[in-house]
Amino acid sequence: MRVLEDHFGRKFPYLRLSVTDACNFRCQYCLPNGYKKTGDFQFLSTEEITRLIAAFAEMGVEKVRLTGGEPTLRRDLTTIAAAISCIPGIRTIGLTTNGYSLKEKAGAFFASGINVLNVSVDSLQPHKFHAITGHDKLPHVLAGIEAARQAGFRNIKINTVLLKGVNDDDLPEFLAWVKREELSVRFIELMQTGDNLEYFRKHHLSAEVIKAQLLERGFSLSPRRHDSGPALEFEHPEYTGKIGMIAPYSRDFCKSCNRLRVTARGDLRLCLFGEGGYNLRPLLAEDDQREALQEKLLELLHFKRESHYLGQGITGITPHLASLGG
Ligand code: SAM
Ligand code: SF4
Numbered sequence: 001m002r003v004l005e006d007h008f009g010r011k012f013p014y015l016r017l018s019v020t021d022a023c024n025f026r027c028q029y030c031l032p033n034g035y036k037k038t039g040d041f042q043f044l045s046t047e048e049i050t051r052l053i054a055a056f057a058e059m060g061v062e063k064v065r066l067t068g069g070e071p072t073l074r075r076d077l078t079t080i081a082a083a084i085s086c087i088p089g090i091r092t093i094g095l096t097t098n099g100y101s102l103k104e105k106a107g108a109f110f111a112s113g114i115n116v117l118n119v120s121v122d123s124l125q126p127h128k129f130h131a132i133t134g135h136d137k138l139p140h141v142l143a144g145i146e147a148a149r150q151a152g153f154r155n156i157k158i159n160t161v162l163l164k165g166v167n168d169d170d171l172p173e174f175l176a177w178v179k180r181e182e183l184s185v186r187f188i189e190l191m192q193t194g195d196n197l198e199y200f201r202k203h204h205l206s207a208e209v210i211k212a213q214l215l216e217r218g219f220s221l222s223p224r225r226h227d228s229g230p231a232l233e234f235e236h237p238e239y240t241g242k243i244g245m246i247a248p249y250s251r252d253f254c255k256s257c258n259r260l261r262v263t264a265r266g267d268l269r270l271c272l273f274g275e276g277g278y279n280l281r282p283l284l285a286e287d288d289q290r291e292a293l294q295e296k297l298l299e300l301l302h303f304k305r306e307s308h309y310l311g312q313g314i315t316g317i318t319p320h321l322a323s324l325g326g
Helices: 046-058 077-085 102-111 126-133 138-151 171-180 197-203 208-216 287-301
Strands: 014-020 063-068 092-097 116-120 156-162 183-189 232-235 242-246 259-262 267-269
Touching (some): 046 287, 063 116, 077 102, 102 138, 126 138, 171 183, 171 242
Parallel strands (some): 063 092, 156 183
Antiparallel strands (some): 232 242
16 A cells, blocks of 8 residues: 655655544634534544544554544543554554643543643643633643653643733743753644634734744754654753744745644545545445545545645635644
């Protein structure tokens, strides 16, 4: 079976799989009014997910990230992770979470085979965290990160969406944290989605601002690994952890794209900001459909574009990242 490679020579060892659209937070830039269920459907089952990942793994996928919505809201998340971890070729299972349930469940997540963790923390100031997420839960989330470390997770990554006028003066707190802890805090540029244009206009800020401050403080760019993807990381000899930047509006961001996405309803998305999805679910009903599914994936990959067109304000069909998995 051929590996997944597109017209531009990019390979795809990495799959982001959303397991639910639902979320218990109300992040200002994502679900400011909370999650509203739309339509009568069920998210992909463990069996469908296992068939999907087995097909992808034979085509070169080695890493799967479980995301959402809030993936930890799925009661069967550990069953899903354990099933994926048994699939030959899968080396890494990541989880992106708002951290709400880590305090209680980090041990179970680690035991199920999840071995890479990203936790979203947009501010280390409790009142700002509350304002951004709609929940006064910063201490709880930080305790969850500590529980995850105790459970065995190493090099935990922190996702921080950079928000002008909200958390763009929080760098000193994040630096103090990274100085003492083995963490990688990644500042993500706010992306425009179908639903957040007004918020985006008000709060988008280029991550160059952070880069300049890091260089000024003596940080230097870490060497890129072959599997780094689009994040840039900066290090400093006096700091235990690292600071990273994810800047989707920068030139060349898409050149290092190494990932495909599947939504919780089974749609393949070639790009976060693509114009369409292809429903793979009819090809996930039986084990003997694997070859047909793989043929379809190769065919669809021809449609992956060289770049997104976010710079021109084209956000594709994504109303908010909870609907697709950020
Ligand atoms: N609920 C989980 C969480 O928040 O970590 C996983 C899903 S969330 C959609 C994944 C990541 O996307 C989070 O770090 C979140 O902050 C980020 N995100 C959501 N909307 C975004 C946007 N419009 N621009 C940039 N990042 C965004
Ligand atoms: Fe929920 Fe994550 Fe979106 Fe926040 S960013 S509303 S935690 S899906």
